[in-house]
Structures are given as C-alpha cells and as structure tokens.
Amino acid sequence: MYRGQVTLLLCLKLNSEEVSVAEWLNQVPEDIEAERSLLATCAGSGAREIAADVISTLNEDDFIVPKHRIIFKALRTLVQNQIEISAITLKDVIDQNGELNLCEGFIGITELLASPEVGEPSVLADLLRRKTKLRKLIKISAQMGQLAGIDEKDPELLIEEIAGELYRLKESSDLRRKGLMSTEQVSERVFERIHKRLKTKGYLGVPTGFPSVDDVTQGFQEGNLIVLAARPGVGKTSLALNWILRSAQVHSTKGAFFSLEMSHEEVFLRLLSSLTKINMKDIQSGRINDDQLNQLYAGRDTLVTLPIYVCDQASITVPQIEAMILKHQSSNNQRLDFVIIDYLQLISSPESSRGSRQNEAIRIGEISRGLKLIAKNYQIPIIVLSQLNREVEHRTGGKPQLSDLRDSGAIEQDADVVAFIHRRMNPSPESNQPDNHAELLIAKHRNGPTANLPLIFQPDHATYYALDRTTDGLDSLS
Template sequence: MESLSIDRAMPFSREAEQSVLGAMLLDTQCIPDAMGICKADDFYIERNKELFNTIIELYNLGKPIDIVTIKDQLTLRGVFESVGGLEFVMETMNMVPTTRNVKHYAEIVAQKALLRNLIRISEKALEESYRGDEEPEAIIGKTEQQLIDLSQARSSKGPVHLRTYLGQSVEKLAELSENEGDLTGITTGFIDLDKRTAGLHGSELILIAARPGMGKTSFALNIAQNAAIDSGVCVAIFNLEMPGIQIANRMLSSESMVSSESLKKGNIRDDEWEKIGEAVDVLSKADIYIDDTSSITAPEIVSRCRKLKMEHNLGLVVIDYLQLISGSSKGDGNRQQEISDISRALKVMANDLNIPVIALSQLSRAVEKRESKEPMLSDLRESGAIEQDADMVMFLYREGAYNEAAPEPNRTKCIFAKHRNGETGYEFLTWLGEFTKFSNWSGSREE
C-alpha cells in the first residue's frame, strides 16, 4: 500500500495571527472579542504571542493602546527588540484587511492551535505505545482524558446572563412540581434516606465510609440495586477487590432473601429455588454493569463511564473503593496527592456526565483507638481533597459490631457528616447480615 505523503509542518496561519493583533491595535473594541475566542498560547509565532500579551496587559490596566504605549510596555517586558521593534508593530497594524472580521480571524488562530494540540497528544500516545511500558488501557484512558480536556477547554461558554439560568430553574421547578412526593432524584431504596436527600442527583459525588465489617459494600450495592430496579436507572459498579460473580451472589441473596452462606455452599432448600428464580428474573432485567478490574486508574474509569453514558444512558456509578484506584505516577508520587487527584477526577466526571457518583472509602484506624467509635470527617483515610470534593459524606456505624450486648445489635446509624445541598444529621437502617442487606428501620430513633 502506497504511503500517504503528509506535510509535517505544524499548522498555523501567519496572516490570521497578525490580523487579530492588527485589529486589536486599531480598535480596542476588538480586544474583548479576540480574548473571548483565543488566548496567548494559541499564537504559534512567539513574537505574536508577546504582542498579544502586551495588548491584554494594557487593556486590563485601563491604559490607552497606541504606538507609544505598546513600545513602552514591550520595553518594560524586555522584549521590544526581540519582537522586531516598532517596525513589527507597524507592519502588524497594516496587515489587517478589516477590523470587522476580528472574530473570524481569532477563530482561525484558535482552530490552528487546536490542531497543534491534537498533534502533541497523538505524538505522546504514539511515544508511549512504542515504549510499551504501560498497559494499553492506561494509554487509551490518559489519551482520551486529554482529548476530553482539550474539547472542554474549547467549548467553555464563558459568562452567561442570569436570565438563562433562571429560565432553566423555572423549567426544573415546573417539572418537579408535577412529581408526587418529595423525591427529586434517584431513589436509594431507603425511605428515611430519601426523605433527607430527596434522592441522588446528577453531578453529586457521594462518599460512603466505614470501618471493616459495617457493611459499606453491601450498602452501596443495595443502593445500586434499588436504583436500577425501582428507578430504571442504568448503573455501573466498579469493584476493585471482589470478582463479579461475588457481587452477583450478594445481589441475588439480598433480592431473594436466601442467605448468602447458603448460596456460597449450595445448600438450597426446595422452597428457596423459587425465590432464587424470581430474583434472577428481576435482576436480569435491571440495567446493571459490573467491572471487576482489580487494577484500574481514574482515567480508565472515566473512559468506560463515558462509553456507557453514550451507549446506555448511564445514570449512576458506584466505586468500591477509592483507595484501591491506581495512581498515574508509577509509584514515585505522593499517595495522598494521588487520592486527591482521583477524587477530583470523579467529581469532574459526575459534573460532566450529570450523574451521581458513589465512592466508597476507608477510614483510618484512629477510630478504633477512641472511646467513641462513631466516625468523624477527620477519620477519612488519605483524605486530601476527598472531603472538599464530596457533596455528601455518609458514615456507617453499628454499635453491635463492637458490643454484642447492644440493645439493638442490627441497628445501623447512617451519619450524614457532610451534606452540601441539605442538612447533616443521621438516620437509622436495619442490618440483615444473613442476606448482606440493609432495610428500613422501624424502631425507635432514640440512641
């Protein structure tokens, strides 16, 4: 096959760059128009970049823009001679055909810069692929994230008038007013939790944390199961420590009310087979996807979620658990910073895909050393920016896990330690350990 001959020169337009600058020099009303479309780094020719920055500096300082002020500012920046002096400035002013087309010229500059960035991202992916010291999935994930970031940077809409958001707000209120009850988001399947949260909403990052043995994985799976079955939502579950078949068994136990121990050992009574069959039928119709990749990075999770969003209208993500997500620094970075970067990536994903993201987290052992074993925000392990990024932080605490003589050994306290869009506080749930399931609490709220 004959190879295609391609001009490898970086794409740019000298004429467009100088026309943008010339229009800005001749008419200050062109400056905000140009600034809204392109930035200094979009200029390929270095001296054009310097002149653009100089014009912007003068404009932001409220100073007049003419030959004298431009020369003075370029001199202060120490680049007057290197850019070509007044001859370059005059040439630029004479270059522009008409100032009326400044937006069009700026678009050309921005588009050429976009092409150059695409080339750089592609070249980096090629280099990493040839080097071969990373998993292909990792390279794909990083490259896709870089492309997404590039696209989003270009699609930034800038300031929007309040009336636009007011219109959207009224539309949303009208939509909500037609709903019966107080649930405005995806149901958790738990009455008291839904009352407190009004459901799980798009763009929310929800953190569920507890010490081992409290049932945080079961709790998250229960929510995922309830959302898929009761709200008809497409759910993605990323479990980094448990194979998919174990997750399926847990869901089967909680749906059929056949003990997980019986399912594990195969000790099924005749009357339980019918329950299992009914549960399989219900769960098979639920739109749930399980990814049990044990070593996965945040970019890979984001990439797979974007694909599910496009193909299946993904509505909820559950990640078990945060500290098991691989970092991208190949072991030479600070783990706390890596966790902070991961939590930030998950929050950005929740925003971009407009879906709630539930992330499970470990708690530090400091909890065990205190007289009171109830978790606090300071107990979040490798917390970094986790608390800051999360819209909601829920802790699970069960006195019966520490004290066998507890009056209500199965009563589990769900503590809302942070609730950006609502009140903090707590609700109670009932732990049905035999079925790896939580249910609504019907007892007293007194502690």
C-alpha cells in the same frame, strides 16, 4: 499537510525510522499571520470591547510564537484591570513581568501592532482555537504511538485511555465557547429538570431508594460528587449496592457500578443475596433447599431486567472510567443516571502506572478532581467509596469526622456530599444497641442540611434498612 491526514501521517512516521517524534512535532499546525493580526486588532484604538470578547475565548496555548503569548498575556491583564490598551501600557505590563527583552523591546511591540488586519477577530480566534486542537491531537497521537510500542501495555486499556483524552479535548473546546447565560435560559434548564424528576416522587436528584436518605438529599444531584466513607468491614460496599439495587427497582434508574475489588460474579451474588434475603455464605457453600433455589432463580429473573451495569476491571484510571461511560452512552444510546466506584484509593493514575513516586495525597487529589469533572461534564452524580484513617478507631465513640477521610484535603473540597457509615463493631456489654445498629452520618452537604440517619444492617445478606422500616416505607423491599 495538516488537512485531514495529520493523525494517519503521524502514525506512519512513528513506525518508520526516518523521523523522530520530536522532529515530527516541530511540524505543527499554525497561522502566525492570524496571531499577529488578531493581537494588532485587539490593541487597536477603540477596540476594548473586541479585545474583551476575544480574550475570553482564548488562552496562551492558542499562540505558538512566544512573543505573541507574552503580548496576549499583557492584553489580558489590561482588559481585566480595565486599563486603556496602547503600545505604552502593553510595554509597561510586559516590562513589569520581566519579559520585555523577549518581545524585542518596545520596537518589537509597535511592529507587531502595526500588522495588517486579515479577517474578522471572531473568525481569527476560531481559527487559532482549531489550530490548538490540531496540535493537541498530534500530541495525543504521539503519546499513543509511543505507548503502543510498549509490549506489556494492554491495548484495550490504551484505547480507553486515549478515548478519555480525546473526550476531554472536545469538552475543553466546548467549554471555551460557553459564555454568560441569562436567567431566562437557566430557568428553562431548571424546569426541564423539575419535570423530568416528577416521576421520582418529587426528588430533584437521583433517588437511592432509601426515603430517609432521599428526603435529606432530595436525591443525588446531577453533576455532584458524593463520597461514602467507612473503615474496612463496616459495609460501605453493601450500602452502595443497596442503593443501586433499590433505585433501579423503585425508580428504574440506570446505574453503573465499578468494582475494583470484586468480580462481576461476586457483585451479582451480593445483589442476589440482598434481593432474596438468603444468606450469602449458604449460597456460596450450596447449603440451600429447593425453596431457596427457586427463590434464587426468581431473584435472577428480576435482576436481569434491571438497568444495572457492572465493571470489574481491577486497575483502572479516571480517563478509562470516563471512556467507559462515554462508550456505554454512545453504544446503548442511554444516559446513565449515576455511577458508583468502589473505591477511591484503588483507582490508578497514568503517572503511577508508569512508575511515578507521586505523593499519595496529591495523587488522590487529582483523582477526586477528575471524578468531579466527569460528574459535571456528564451531568450525572458520581458516588465514590473511600477509606478512613485509623485514627477514628481510637476516638471515644468512634464516630467519623471529615478530617478522618484518608488523604482528606482534596476529597473534602471536591465532594458535594460526604457521608460516613458508623457501626459499633464491638459494642460494650452495657450498651443496649444491637450489633447490627448503624448510622449514616451526612457530614457535608453543599446544598442542603447535614443529618444522622439510623440504619439496621443485616450482614448475612448484605442489606441495610432504615431503623423504622414501617415509617420509612421499606417493608415492600424486604
């Protein structure tokens, strides 16, 4: 029944009144004899190496019988602690965990260990993993059937959410097959990256187009989560758009910008204003002359050739972001070089969208962890913008600190780089700093130095420059 038609049959059953989801899920893919045989083999005399190899590729979910799960956990404990495996030592561990009665006592353990071998351990382990994957597919299909029955659920969002779940299932299966890598194998991957980045002026990561930033970070590294944080109105969206624009102009990098606040048109307008240096308000109000109109057309012709992709979906979850990345790379046969998300606190979660009152700090932590996993799985840097707490406004000097990150604990832990934008919004009369003076404070850098980098912000056309434009090599971009 489960050979190839399980998802189709599930959907058909869900649309009938003959069987409930719970009843259907009771008909799960399983191989109890394979479970028994594998456990017996791992607990056999002289099977320590076999047990270690098998246990490293399995987990409790791969055993559907509760008794088998308990014995598997005990086997794993013995292997991890390098204790001899026998019926006696298994009984001791299970008894310490208070689960001996669930295994039908010592007799239940010895009976299971006497099970006949029905195949090679590696083959049996692979079989159990495949059964687990089928069970998870059934669960995802059941969720899909239930959610599809909710009229107000956007089918496009549902498709993207399910696609993300399926991708994570595939990735988790791939990860469980990974083992230790030799330095020779690792070196091949490292030097592949080195040669790949020779074209980006020596940076090992994805460059921002701001040499002063790239000199410190060596470009944003593959698999990294980068947090760019500031108070509202400081210009974090402008800096992020400057990065994606200049990186595309100078290094031909392919970037995706997820805007949870602005529309496609607003994002394009900001990029156009920054590129042409024409006041954004003048463009919006139509107060431009013929020369400026020609500049805008020229700017448009430049922008449409750049590999910049924009999503303006306001309510979006981490699985949907992941699904869009996967869809883009599959349909365009092009790997994105980096992703920018504006901003973290606006990302939805499946729980909150179904009315959950989940603690906000926990919710944000789950989102930041999800973004980090996407960055790692796809081996691309993800730059996520974030808000700061109000406390920073009351601090002398007003410079942000890591503790100012809103719902900061998990964000700070997950991020490989944390950078703050600091601007004097209302400089004192005696200050000799202009209104547009700014600093990029790299407060956390997991694999490199921290730094304070001076910048100039021109709000009329939403553009940042390095303070010393000549030495920073940005004149050609102004």
